[in-house]
Amino acid sequence: ILVAGAGGLGSPILMQVASMGVGFIRVIDRDIVDISNLQRQHLYGVNVIGIPKVEAAKSRLIELNPFIEVDPVPLPITPKNAISLIQNVDLVIDALDAMAPRYALNRACQKLNIPFIYGGVIMQNGNTSTIIPGETACLECFQGGIKDEDLPSCAVQGVHPSVINLIGSIQTSEAVKILLGEEPVLKNKLLFADLTDLSIEIINLSKNEDCPVCGSCNSPLNIEFSTxxxxxxxxxxxxxxxxxxxxxxxxxxxxxxxxxxxxxxxxxxxxxxxxxxxxxxxxxxxxxxxxxxxxxxxxxxxxxxxxxxxx
Ligand SMILES: [Zn+2]
CATH class of the missing domain: 3.30.310.10 (TATA-Binding Protein)
Known part of the structure; x- marks a missing residue:
């Protein structure tokens, strides 16, 4: 499988799939471990501050389970490289903190027919949905056209570790269902959790026939990327x-x-x-x-x- 992002969501997802014995885990993240990450990114300790996240993640995961293969990729995810990054995996789990790379992965997964488990968290809120190409709404059917500069960022607003672990665990549960050939629960459903009042809602989704990615309108918005x-x-x-x-x-x-x-x-x-x-x-x-x-x-x-x- 591929876990895109080795930060807040990536931590609980990676530790769970590695411990459960998912045999091949490609982990992609371009970042370095910073002291400000440790409050929520429990894969890391003070001893790996300053080390690339994917490298520190690999050694921690191999400690948890030496019988798995971890493929660390310290690169950004862009419209150009997304297809090659998802080659040879059975599913992709989204543990990113920005929309542009998510859209790149969503489109690549639609093209190669690979399940994509979306997840996002901010402050005390999180949401997640399981996208099966050809069967369910894609990410851009229900959350298309969002520009990262219009969104609050974790660096400014912060994010509560509890909501990260909740959403990451639900994503992991969906992933394991898919790997075992069972039906994932969040197909065409968006789960929204808010820890401020502990409300959890599940919203029904449907495919947007005019979706620029999986529907009839065949001109997806440009994904911004700068070197x-x-x-x-x-x-x-x-x-x-x-x-x-x-x-x-x-x-x-x-x-x-x-x-x-x-x-x-x-x-x-x-x-x-x-x-x-x-x-x-x-x-x-x-x-x-x-x-x-x-x-x-x-x-x-x-x-x-x-x-x-x-x-
Ligand atoms: Zn779509």
Whole structure:
């Protein structure tokens, strides 16, 4: 199976499917473990801060169950690479925190006829639905056309670990049903849970005949994707992330040498990535090419720093 996202939702989903013995788990996430993640991302402890999430996730999952195969992919999910990322899996579980990569996966799953278990959480709310191509409504039948910049983000609004574990567990239960050949419960249904009053509602969905993805209107909205992206800063300064669409297979030893040469201290270096620091700037680079720089004044500075590191 594929679990897209190794953060809040990814944590309970990955730990459950690994412990239950799902034999092949591809896990995709472009991020690095940050101290602010630990409140809700229970796959990780303080010892892996600064390490790529997929690398830390793999070692934790293999600890839980050494008999499974985990395929860590430290890349963003984009309209261009989604099809290749979902090759050879029986189902895709959505544990993402943004709509654009979800739409990319929804479309790829529709094309390759792969079940897609949608899940989303914010504050104390969560919702989930099980999408079976050709049978049920697709994600864009009932939640199409949403722009990420119009949504509240977890970095700003926060998200309660309890609702993450609730929704992630329901997604896992649906996944196991599909893998065992049983009927998933949330086909054409959207479950909505709100922990503020502990209300749980199930709304019936139906396929939108004019859906731009699975219906008759054959012109899906463009999914926005940019190689450089500014994300919510964690503490002061601005944070930029570089998103390669394919694995650039960088040589980390050479990068570490360059990082030291330009005056940064290595904080932690692992098989797949390096985190470094100096003068109020924290940077991470993953061997896939993903780069995250915090504490900068602008995009030009981020581009310059990346160039210096790559040499
Ligand atoms: Zn649709």
């Amino acid at each position: 450089w992206e500014e994300i919510c800063g964690r503490e002061g300064g601005r944070t930029f992330i570089y998103n390669p669409e394919i694995n650039e297979k960088l040589n980390l030893d050479k990068l570490n040498e360059n990082i030291r040469k330009i005056g940064y201290n290595l904080v932690i270096s692992s098989e797949m990535g390096t985190t470094f620091q100096s003068k109020g700037i924290t940077g991470s680079i993953i061997n896939s090419g993903v780069a995250i720089f915090e504490g900068l004044t602008g995009l030009e500075e981020a581009k310059k720093l990346k160039k210096q590191i790559l040499g």
